[in-house]
Amino acid sequence: MRYAILETTADGTWTDPGPYLRWLAEHGDALPPGARAFARHPEHYDFSHQWCPRGATFDRLAMRHTDAGVTATLVLAGAGRAAPQFVLRYEGVVRVEVDGDHGGLPRSDLLVDELLPHDDGVSHELAFIAGTVTVVARDLTAGWSGTAGPGSPRDPLGAGDPSNPATLARLVRTRLRMYFLDERFPTVAAGVGWGSRFWRDDEAYRHFRDWAGVRLIGGRSSTSWEALVGRQVAPGRAHDAWTDDDHAAAVALTFDLLEEYFAEQGYVAG
Template sequence: MKYVTAVWQDHGFFLDPRAYLDELPRFSARLPPGARAFACAPGHYDIPAATRCVKDLELAGIRPATDKSGVLVLEFAPNRWKHDEGLRIGYSGVRHFSVDHHRAIDWMRVDTVLLDEILPDGDGGCTHEIALTDASITVRCDDLEAVWCAPALT
């Protein structure tokens, strides 16, 4: 990520969104509407907050389109100690999608969100990077829609 810091240090993660939050007012108008609404949403980077901060959400599903529509959906379950709702992010006009595994934290049951960063893309869309405990997700797309929702009953 360019501005957000999410790195392993000694025995835990060091997370700092302040540089991103300082820059966000300078480029938010260049983000597509859905991406701008999500990036600028109150509480998005409020780590101690329990309701709308992405920190600690659990990666629950990745649903790429089975056709050439350019649609992708990422689903995140609520962390039972922090969130009342999960998060579903739908991407439109996806031009790039990758999941890169880069650490070996084998004591965690699921990958959880550390922090994310949404930046304007040169093609008029945006790039959304999500740092997870054991991987990172990168999506380049036309826009995204993030919806907080009650977890599905199993």
């Protein structure tokens, strides 16, 4: 651990995430969206909270090679009968290091973890009773797969699920002409807006619209997100005066927003 304190003495093990939380408050924006959302979730380091993942037991770690790269899934078992599982899904995995024999003890409980920015995305180190697991990846999601509190982090759909909106956003972004008649911003914006496959209902779309206002201008706005994107790319010019580069920049910003938003909601593209 670089910041979190983990000390083992004759009396037991003592952990203090305080130094890491102070670092996180100042530098957490440097983390990828999914990792940042998990690191800053209020239950994550609240050791007194029943849904804090601390104390969950190492269950299994699986890796899979896909056309898009390597994925890893780390599953921690909660305590109690028919307990839920805490699932961490890593996308764009670069390195996995396992130190210790996590299967050699009746329980190898999670003691503390910390997420730090890395040139390849994020480095996530988890300290268990039996040793450590470190994963370097592009990004991750984390959450309970079973019953948990309504505000608790939840395990989203798997990255490869076709109804995963982050996967859909990445697919559409790389194949615009398969989905739209042209690559102009008004056409693309209409295709990813209200009523499209990206949004499970009207409320989900309204939430994105409000989030985009905060992301682009620092607060909610009555102006549409499409207009705000236009102001960022070509301020003061109508669409019919835009160049091809203007349209390309606005489309790129649109998908940047979608990918960041979906990551904050717990989705990582497959």
